[in-house]
Amino acid sequence: MADKFSMAIPVSVLRLPKGPEPNSRGFDPNSPRFIDLCQTSIPTSSASEADTEQLQKEQEARSKLRESFLRCLLSMSNKKVQFHMYENVKVEATFGASDVDVLNFQVSDLHTPIGVQKEALLRCQDVISFTFDV
Numbered sequence: 001m002a003d004k005f006s007m008a009i010p011v012s013v014l015r016l017p018k019g020p021e022p023n024s025r026g027f028d029p030n031s032p033r034f035i036d037l038c039q040t041s042i043p044t045s046s047a048s049e050a051d052t053e054q055l056q057k058e059q060e061a062r063s064k065l066r067e068s069f070l071r072c073l074l075s076m077s078n079k080k081v082q083f084h085m086y087e088n089v090k091v092e093a094t095f096g097a098s099d100v101d102v103l104n105f106q107v108s109d110l111h112t113p114i115g116v117q118k119e120a121l122l123r124c125q126d127v128i129s130f131t132f133d134v
Contacts, residue, residue, distance in 0.1 A: 073098050081107070081132040083122060089113065093120070095132070 076095040083091050083105075093107035103124055110117040 069102075073102075075134065076130075076132050079132050081130050083127050084129045084131075085126050086128065091122075093122075098124075 073095075077097070079095055080092060081095045083093065085091065089112075091110060091112050093110040096106040096108055098105050105122040105124060105127070107120050107122055108118065110120040110122075
């Protein structure tokens, strides 16, 4: 009799961002993820010749900044890094890697105010800055 009245447990559904369209090379430009990660300071819908030149300069600047940041990540590999985080928290760890979107850092021997973690992931949005010896 008890089996007759048992209710199923509700399961939450994870909705992923809209994936690439069959004939395109990326995510839907109207998706919140694309808008958050790929904002430009110049709207492309009303691109005049002056805007095109400005957009080209912006893209070159972004490219140089991205390359220098990726070189910085590469030089941090297997080095002790001090991370300065919100709430004035400072932690130290051996840097391992970053994911492709630079949303997380994989670290080893994470020294925190409450203890040491052998392996950990740090969310980049929680990190204000980081320093390391070259």
